Amino acid sequence: MMTKMESEQRIIRLQTELRAKGIDGALIIYPIDVYYFTGTRQNATLWVPADGNPLLLVRKSYSRAVKESLIEDTRPFPSSKEFPALFPDSVRKVGITFDIVPVQQYNYYAKMLPGREFVDISGSNRELRSVKSTWELERMRESGARLSEVFTQIPSFLKAGMREIDLAAEFECRLRRAGSEGYVRMRAFNQELFQGLAVSATADQPGFFDGAVTGRGLSPASPHGASLEVIEPNSPVLMDFTGIFQGYIVDMTRIFAIGTLSPEFLHAFDTALSIQRYLVDNLKPGAICEELFAKSLEMAEAAGLGGNYMGAPGENAKFVGHGVGLELDEFPVLAQGFKMPLQAGQTIAIEPKFVIPGQGVIGIENTFAVTRGGGEKLTPLADDIVFL
């Protein structure tokens, strides 16, 4: 359980940020942000003034929020009549995360607080959350250990001739028994993921997912992850799954093969490991995100695999790593255009992968913490391809 000190330190960081930007306070509306600052993910809105004490207003369930909330002033959500009086006239400029709050919610608060200026704090909120505390790093390590343990069970049930969906079902069952919470939070409006991808025959299919691999899925309505196709021998089986414990997500990928893999795949896998090694060595405070991606792309190109890097030719994603924590798509992103330097305590899933159309996908993924000594691996399992 989150401690009161965690909540206090996070709120102090937010308040420091607000004061530096001349914002009088933040209305935290998104449930996952609310949880991050308060310790409760009930249906509630958090008001954090730049100076003074935060206030948690709870819609449902109030009785449960009171038990969990680390915010001293936790109240039932006020009526529309009472709401405005909670905000003194001195509050002129209010921060809201425009990236995730729907227009209807925004309009509701704008109506409640007439005459105020609303500004977007999405970027700074995401950056703040990207740096994990000691307690959060402990949670991430625990999530990594537990997910890794489930991965060790894969050889006991992976068989040639089973459908991708059956492989997914077997893995997901063990993941849940191990206590994974299942629901993967993604911040991006148009993204969704159901626990992970168990894909082989359909691993090379392009898709909406902002990653190297999407899979075909079961229908055009749910076009990601496992399909009804059968797993064949001598072809890479890609297991890319999240584990979620106390809300903290880790993300990892391993490759399995029943039989052997072609030299082309083995060459691509070695290249993925080299890229991972380079990135881990450089996962240090101050390293520039887009430079890490650019260097990884260079390495892929040098190996003759530039066109296959992070997607099929023409469908290549322009990143090699993404922040992960309470959401799967946190900051920072090791991507073209991300000029920010890494900070110690950020946690990043690094996933160099190669898509060979008509043949399959191969690569590696682990979650790391940024430290002065380079990436600390949070998903403690050997990287090797597992041949069955």
Add this chain to the structure above:
Amino acid sequence: MMTKMESEQRIIRLQTELRAKGIDGALIIYPIDVYYFTGTRQNATLWVPADGNPLLLVRKSYSRAVKESLIEDTRPFPSSKEFPALFPDSVRKVGITFDIVPVQQYNYYAKMLPGREFVDISGSNRELRSVKSTWELERMRESGARLSEVFTQIPSFLKAGMREIDLAAEFECRLRRAGSEGYVRMRAFNQELFQGLAVSATADQPGFFDGAVTGRGLSPASPHGASLEVIEPNSPVLMDFTGIFQGYIVDMTRIFAIGTLSPEFLHAFDTALSIQRYLVDNLKPGAICEELFAKSLEMAEAAGLGGNYMGAPGENAKFVGHGVGLELDEFPVLAQGFKMPLQAGQTIAIEPKFVIPGQGVIGIENTFAVTRGGGEKLTPLADDIVFL
């Protein structure tokens, strides 16, 4: 797979609606709405002019969208320079679903289309989607049959002494093998659900979820569904799960008990069945949503169970049924304040439930279609409590 005629008919209905409201066109941005009108759930935006042909603009994956899209004019998403030229000056008033589109997305399109007025079409879009076509009803029937089949397997693995999470894992595994797509779409900003609830000891815990039952979940970060608590004999085990096939969700609940249940529970269960019977008899075009709810509450009160209806005393949800289809929380809602009349072809999960604090939860849930003869049951399984 969705047919071209489905897509065309849905777009014609939307255009009729737009013209009636004097709106020049709709920008459909939310992926599930995009799927509904186009047959593809890639990352794309759909422009539907009040008159003329729709235009699908695809971010990712274009190659996959081209294969799936039922919209003749499907193109790659244009650059910010090219975008405005796609919209003639005659387009003055543009509809957007304010309930789900984030402020950042809204601002992007507002910037691309300067001088235009943007209006909220959330309500009419949700109403439009609530009425299912013959083809959609076929999908819902299929989803209902497949989910019901998985429910019949429960007695083979439910045992006293197992943890709620183990029961969830066993069920979810079979649900996935049966082809359920897993990811449950909810439209409400602050709601989320992982497949369903397998709860007994913690079934009575209040929570953020807009329903009678939330469960404790595995941590305050993921506070819904199964917990680590053990299932005891002589206590109701509530299995409330979704099944999702070709995107279409059905929702059902059954009660299991190892041993016996107290007369208090049996009385509450009989009351739930009576309420369901009343509602099914009246699930006809023209019936007023809030009147159906009010009558159901009266029946609960007459049985001496008003305080326990749809939640623990003080935490009662004010509804007894919710629309279901591509999302779990569709229109209509059989709730206080919903004055709209039912329409033939709407599909509604009806779920009278009673929460007895400290003891457990009992009730029933099935998904029905509104027909002139009353509710057609789409989840064909006996309603009885299964005693093991």
